[in-house]
Amino acid sequence: MTQLHLDDIQGLIKRGYDEMPFSNILLCKIDDAGKFKMWLANVLPTISRGDVKDRELEVNIAFTYEGFKALGLPAILKVPFSREFEEGMSNENRSRLLGDFDPKTKKSKVNGWEWKDGESENTLHMILLMYGKEEHLVENYCSELNLCFSQNGFKIVKRLLTIKLDERREHFGFRDGISQPFINEFSSNNSTKKQSDTENNTVALGEFLLGYPNQYQKLTQSPTITDPKTGHEWDFGKNGTYLVMRQLEQDVKEFWHYMVDQSKSPDGSTNMEAAITLASKIVGRWPGGAPLTCSPYHDDMSMAEKNDFLFEFDKEENFGKCPFGAHIARVNPRDALAKKPKDAFNVASHHRILRRGRSYGRPFITSMKPEELLSKANNEQEERGLHFICLNANISRQFEFVQSTWINNNKFSGLYNDADQLSGTNISDFNIQQRPVTRHLKDIPAFVKVRGGGYFFMPSHSALKFLSEN
Amino acid sequence: MPVVSQQPLAIITPVDPAKLERLRNLLDGIQNPDIEKNSLVPFPSIKSIHFVRFVLIECDTEKYPIQLALSFDFDGQKRSFLSEFLKEAKDGLNEIYKCCIGYNGDLQQYWNHYLVKVNAFYNGHRGIGAEQVRQEEKLRRAITNYVDAAYLNGTINSQSAKEIKERIAAFIADDASFKWAVIDKSLSPVQKLIFQQKSLVASMAGLIVILILLGFSFTKIFKFLRIPPTLGYLGLFACLAAVVFAVKRKLNKLEKEDVVDTVTPTTRHVKVLMQAENFQVQNQLTHLVEIKPGVFRLLLLKFVLATINFAAKTVFNKGELGTIPSIHFARWMIIDNNRRLLFFSNFDGSWENYLGDFVDKAAIGLTAVWSNTKGFPKTRNLINEGASDEQTFKEWARRLQISTQVWYSAYKTLSVENINNNSLIRSGLFREMDESSSQAWLDRIFYYKK
Numbered sequence: 001m002t003q004l005h006l007d008d009i010q011g012l013i014k015r016g017y018d019e020m021p022f023s024n025i026l027l028c029k030i031d032d033a034g035k036f037k038m039w040l041a042n043v044l045p046t047i048s049r050g051d052v053k054d055r056e057l058e059v060n061i062a063f064t065y066e067g068f069k070a071l072g073l074p075a076i077l078k079v080p081f082s083r084e085f086e087e088g089m090s091n092e093n094r095s096r097l098l099g100d101f102d103p104k105t106k107k108s109k110v111n112g113w114e115w116k117d118g119e120s121e122n123t124l125h126m127i128l129l130m131y132g133k134e135e136h137l138v139e140n141y142c143s144e145l146n147l148c149f150s151q152n153g154f155k156i157v158k159r160l161l162t163i164k165l166d167e168r169r170e171h172f173g174f175r176d177g178i179s180q181p182f183i184n185e186f187s188s189n190n191s192t193k194k195q196s197d198t199e200n201n202t203v204a205l206g207e208f209l210l211g212y213p214n215q216y217q218k219l220t221q222s223p224t225i226t227d228p229k230t231g232h233e234w235d236f237g238k239n240g241t242y243l244v245m246r247q248l249e250q251d252v253k254e255f256w257h258y259m260v261d262q263s264k265s266p267d268g269s270t271n272m273e274a275a276i277t278l279a280s281k282i283v284g285r286w287p288g289g290a291p292l293t294c295s296p297y298h299d300d301m302s303m304a305e306k307n308d309f310l311f312e313f314d315k316e317e318n319f320g321k322c323p324f325g326a327h328i329a330r331v332n333p334r335d336a337l338a339k340k341p342k343d344a345f346n347v348a349s350h351h352r353i354l355r356r357g358r359s360y361g362r363p364f365i366t367s368m369k370p371e372e373l374l375s376k377a378n379n380e381q382e383e384r385g386l387h388f389i390c391l392n393a394n395i396s397r398q399f400e401f402v403q404s405t406w407i408n409n410n411k412f413s414g415l416y417n418d419a420d421q422l423s424g425t426n427i428s429d430f431n432i433q434q435r436p437v438t439r440h441l442k443d444i445p446a447f448v449k450v451r452g453g454g455y456f457f458m459p460s461h462s463a464l465k466f467l468s469e470n
Numbered sequence: 471m472p473v474v475s476q477q478p479l480a481i482i483t484p485v486d487p488a489k490l491e492r493l494r495n496l497l498d499g500i501q502n503p504d505i506e507k508n509s510l511v512p513f514p515s516i517k518s519i520h521f522v523r524f525v526l527i528e529c530d531t532e533k534y535p536i537q538l539a540l541s542f543d544f545d546g547q548k549r550s551f552l553s554e555f556l557k558e559a560k561d562g563l564n565e566i567y568k569c570c571i572g573y574n575g576d577l578q579q580y581w582n583h584y585l586v587k588v589n590a591f592y593n594g595h596r597g598i599g600a601e602q603v604r605q606e607e608k609l610r611r612a613i614t615n616y617v618d619a620a621y622l623n624g625t626i627n628s629q630s631a632k633e634i635k636e637r638i639a640a641f642i643a644d645d646a647s648f649k650w651a652v653i654d655k656s657l658s659p660v661q662k663l664i665f666q667q668k669s670l671v672a673s674m675a676g677l678i679v680i681l682i683l684l685g686f687s688f689t690k691i692f693k694f695l696r697i698p699p700t701l702g703y704l705g706l707f708a709c710l711a712a713v714v715f716a717v718k719r720k721l722n723k724l725e726k727e728d729v730v731d732t733v734t735p736t737t738r739h740v741k742v743l744m745q746a747e748n749f750q751v752q753n754q755l756t757h758l759v760e761i762k763p764g765v766f767r768l769l770l771l772k773f774v775l776a777t778i779n780f781a782a783k784t785v786f787n788k789g790e791l792g793t794i795p796s797i798h799f800a801r802w803m804i805i806d807n808n809r810r811l812l813f814f815s816n817f818d819g820s821w822e823n824y825l826g827d828f829v830d831k832a833a834i835g836l837t838a839v840w841s842n843t844k845g846f847p848k849t850r851n852l853i854n855e856g857a858s859d860e861q862t863f864k865e866w867a868r869r870l871q872i873s874t875q876v877w878y879s880a881y882k883t884l885s886v887e888n889i890n891n892n893s894l895i896r897s898g899l900f901r902e903m904d905e906s907s908s909q910a911w912l913d914r915i916f917y918y919k920k
Contacts, residue, residue, distance in 0.1 A: 086737060093747070096748035216860045218860060405822070433917070438917075
């Protein structure tokens with residue numbers, strides 16, 4: 001095992017701050033590189049660290065390529081950043097890959113985004129991710145930054161709020177964040193492994209952090225610089241990683257209305273149980289978290305966190321339990337995509353991501369119970385959704401692959417025109433395998449809409465120090 | 471439906487440098503804005519075409535001439551295909567080839583002169599003609615529409631699979647536009663594995679005959695030389711082992727000297743390539759690289775390609791190359807007097823997925839091929855390491871990928887798995903089946919079951 005320098009990595013890489021309910025994400029633009037570098041040098045000791053745990057307020061920092069440009073970094077790069085980071089998520093070619101493209105009009109949907117990376121006038125340079133135990137801590141930090149923007153050399157372009165929903169649910173009402181890859185180096189010696197941390201779920205540290213062997217036992221290409229003072233080559237990327245963020249608006253009302261409409265009893269009355277079952281088929285887990293493969297007929301809270309299971313779609317007894325195209329079978333296909341589980345895991349392990357997202361917007365109803373969702377009046381227009389955030393060392397092989405080859409791939413698992421209904425952003429079909437005939441839902445509207453997004457790089461402490469000094 | 475044999479065909483002609491810009495504009499006019507409606511080459515009206523591409527080969531121009539590659543995947547015989555193609559697109563093709571050196575207006579003759587040998591050819595849906603691909607998709611859509619409607623009006627769930635299947639068959643039989651499906655009782659090629667049986671049996675028989683003949687002649691030779699046969703055969707094996715050992719030694723020595731190319735492709739280069747990607751289910755790749763110098767490497771490459779060509783016909787003939795399920799057609803050609811290796815591929819999904827499959831599922835085969843070309847990641851014993859150096863391999867592949875100016879697919883909404891599945895649906899539709907086979911067939915109309 002390679003020696004991991006926890007004191008050099010930012011805290012978010014190691015943990016998602018579950019115990020800190022208050023979080024803000026600040027999208028920033030640097031106006032004055034010199035002043036910004038001074039600010040950075042000052043706050044550096046307060047930036048989160050992988051080895052520090054008991055702070056009341058945690059601040060993480062990441063940059064877009066345009067941000068690094070504003071700081072003059074590209075000029076001294078010997079080995080470049082990855083191309084996808086350089087181009088950004090909003091790049092037109094990438095938008096086709098990511099599903100941010102309207103196949104009808106043949107145009108990218110990126111123009112309608114509220115915020116984005118890439119070369120444009122109002123591009124972003126930097127993102128600050130803050131987590132606090134108390135709301136006022138976050139609040140104070142933000143207002144102080146707002147006050148001192150001219151002195152700090154950067155201003156907050158957009159402030160994104162977040163919310164922690166009860167029982168770790170997302171807005172549609174399903175328990176989220178159950179399946180995460182297990183990283184040996186991040187588990188402390190005294191903590192016992194969770195049941196789900198099987199070998200199949202274990203992924204090399206280098207998949208999420210530059211400078212360490214990845215799942216191919218190679219070092220992922222890392223941006224390297226020639227130090228202008230010493231002339232030495234230096235691995236700028238080491239102990240840093242790429243951060244992907246997408247603001248996904250969720251139409252909870254539309255989602256549940258669709259489920260209810262498709263699940264009416266023969267006499268036309270609402271069948272809420274059938275609607276919940278249909279929604280669960282789309283997710284692959286029940287609202288409480290139990291996987292359909294393990295508990296096919298009803299939710300089971302004893303399996304709320306269950307993650308050590310295989311789909312085993314080949315087995316006759318599993319037929320009809322979990323659809324092939326269900327959300328969880330797409331984002332982490334486990335044994336599904338090859339005849340031998342070992343081969344399937346070998347491929348799937350090259351496409352894992354570390355999720356760090358949080359919901360935003362008030363819940364449609366406080367209880368988050370699907371049964372009660374529909375009783376609410378229909379006229380509210382509040383926005384809500386997910387600030388999807390993930391970390392990976394190779395955006396094209398990890399995040400972009402999951403997005404294009406699994407989530408948005410209409411031909412996934414031998415299907416014809418099927419896509420992930422939980423996070424897909426285009427109209428498509430969904431197939432629920434059953435007998436005698438498959439239930440084929442056609443032309444399902446998209447329940448999710450992308451409002452913004454970007455690729456960021458989250459540097460190590462030594463790289464931040466370098467940035468502040470050069 | 472008769473089993474059709476698909477053929478690869480490639481023609482590489484020298485371009486008149488003075489007319490390069492004109493040629494570029496012509497090709498662009500075919501591709502954009504809509505290749506299906508272009509006025510120069512009416513691809514959709516040529517029913518036996520699967521995929522077509524035009525590629526301008528213009529790298530390393532100080533060493534190699536600028537050339538135009540035209541490549542088809544088509545059904546039937548070369549001669550009849552070419553004459554049909556010429557008939558449909560004569561004027562347009564004439565305009566294009568006027569930009570090439572030595573063209574005198576007789577296209578058939580000109581093409582014949584510049585035909586290129588395809589060293590290895592793979593096909594993901596063997597035996598299914600292009601027209602059949604389209605018809606069988608129409609058939610499947612009709613079936614699923616019928617089933618969807620029956621599901622919604624509730625008339626289907628109380629019936630047995632056998633009854634439902636018979637209902638579907640009656641519905642299709644009633645539709646005059648599917649008359650062909652009623653008549654056609656042939657098994658799907660995947661089911662029958664016709665090719666596997668034919669060519670495997672043939673090649674096995676051939677091999678046995680050769681071995682027996684060799685055995686006889688060696689025994690005779692030994693007798694003639696008055697050497698005891700056992701000793702003779704031992705000696706023979708020793709010689710063989712010595713040859714293998716010598717080849718391995720020579721190879722290992724060369725592998726030590728190999729220079730690995732770590733030049734990354736420029737952002738601009740990749741951007742240009744990506745501008746043509748991800749518009750539909752399928753994507754394409756054109757890759758051109760110099761072969762390492764020396765006869766040894768060339769012979770090794772030819773041997774590996776011949777092996778792949780043979781395996782593609784005999785073992786990998788059921789829709790997967792190794793375990794890669796997404797390749798429609800792929801081909802390798804040694805061109806430019808044995809100096810460069812050209813690779814064309816038509817596949818489903820993204821570039822990253824395709825190359826990832828290369829690394830995860832077929833690294834050995836690909837390393838065996840491309841380790842004989844310049845700059846490939848470090849290799850050991852021909853097949854080890856190489857492509858499994860994931861990022862270096864992908865960067866190498868991207869850097870040597872070249873733009874495809876014209877690319878046409880005759881069925882752009884279908885994956886390899888869709889095509890093979892549709893054929894299985896068609897071949898089962900009017901076949902008598904018991905309840906469990908009927909159920910398996912019914913499952914199949916919505917997804918591919920291996």
